[in-house]
Amino acid sequence: MTTWKPTAPLQNLITRAQIINKVRNFFQQRQVLEVETPIISQFAATDPHLDSFRVNDHFLQTSPEFPMKRLVAAGSGPVFQICKVFRQDEAGRRHNPEFTMLEWYQPGYTDQQLWQEAIALISCITGAHPTQVISYRDAFISQLQVDPITSDISTLKKLCYEHTGAIADDFSREDCLDLLISMVIEPGFNPDEFTVLHRFPASQAALAKKTTDEDGEMVSHRFEIFFKGMELANGYWELTNTSEQEERFEADNQLRLKLGKQALPVDRLLLDALEAGLPDCAGIALGLDRLVMIACNSSNIKEVLSFSWENA
Template sequence: MQTEKWQPSASIDVLKQRALVLQKIRAFFALRDVLEVDTPALSHATVTDEHLHSFSTQFIHPFAPKAATLYLQTSPEFAMKRLLSAGSGAIYQICKSFRNEETGRFHNPEFTMLEWYRPGFNHLQLMSEIDELIQTVLGCETAERVTYQDSFKQHLNCDPLTATLTEIKTLANQYGYGELAANESNKDTLLMLLFSQHVEPQIGRDRPCFVMDFPASQAALAKISPTNPLVAERFELYFRGVELANGFHELTDGAEQRRRFEGDNTKRQNNGQDIMPIDENFIAAINAGLPNCAGVALGIDRLLMLALDCSRIEQVIAFENSRA
């Protein structure tokens, strides 16, 4: 009933436990001398990734000739990397992020993100620190590590790094995605579909699992491996059917980053999507000297679902979207 929507979707007891977990996370970083920062939720530019969808709004300045379009951040990554280039050292942030996508068991358009960056770390070292945090919060076993290639081979009997688009389409058809695959020209779109539906549910069941060495074509903001050009120094963390985190050994080449953003926009244009403005402040920060570092974005609400044994995201947030 509408009259009941004033009430929170999470119980007060759960919200108290949520506050304790956040205190534990902050204490974790305080012990390691990682600085907590706060960056804007609104930006003049946004992500170009064709699989991410930003909210936008209009800023009407009384002395401006026309309204300016601003975007709600999908993560604080670009602003935090600008701080790194300015000499901040190791930093973390717990903040609201926004994605104009689905709502459901693991999704809410407004959610809480934990993001942190470690200058001098590579992705393997950062994975070890994430493992320590997860054990601190969840009291679980240490995480295992598998490659994207091996997990795909094990569960789908296919090598995702060398398979052709035609071979991936055939595989998708075998799993009932023939209609979708027929007109798909992007191999990665099908790989992501197959991975999410038929690999993710099989990993990290009993203990957390890092999947590492994603295809180079899915590098996003990660470095390409110096030993294998087919893979990126990127990882994701899964536990009990939940995707918890996505991390990179961060790309520090501004020209390459621009090429990737422009490539994203080309894909967007080909798909009939809006072209997104490239964040020139972010590119300038990389060119000014983004230090060698590793970073990760971790979903706090999903982590809390595991910590508090909740089955749906609305059980751990004060007011989910329909009640907001």
């Protein structure tokens, strides 16, 4: 007998539909345009930590980010999208290789303005809660008494072993930071507060602008939002410089090769859009399935999906 029945209880699917309606109402009230962009592209995200599904000579999207930025560059104004995205090797209690993402872009916004709007949206679903805003650097200093930007790598490797038992001899600096942030820092956030973690190290800027902090250290205008022990959203005050974006794509591909992965085709259409002029803007991606999990008090993403990866 096959497991043909839905993974989620009917009530969770009803709650899911209600949440999607609330999200649409939230943006309609703010005159943010709902858009659709292709889920299959000739280009792929070069992020070394993401692996795309191939469809012949194209790729299923890991995010609608690039085409949405092209819309903003073309004069769309603020836009949002609710869509399916796909990432290989992401299956578990909080991950499904096919999942639903809410993404939106606000021209003229800074990262701070955008995370405030994101908290307002999340509060519409979960109710209001206190908000803690803390920099990446201060989170490490508070919980581990170490500066993640200036400390030597031997100290970080030692902390990895002390707090997780990991033998970090071959770890890079970024490997150490990624392990500590996921295994130590994030679990230390108050689950009953919204936590905004911002000013990530410049090395983790991804597609965000870089800046200097009050001590003159390079950091990025990137932030993440956490609630109930889960990362819900990842946002940027967007990089608009074409040459710097191209350099970051090339650096990503070099790291992919170093990790034994294939280099991926760089999105020339996005670079052309940046060259034409992407307005100063901020953008954010929010995991809609995780937001539904919180609303349904579910501990497994399968409980909020009609059919999970295993019985799709």
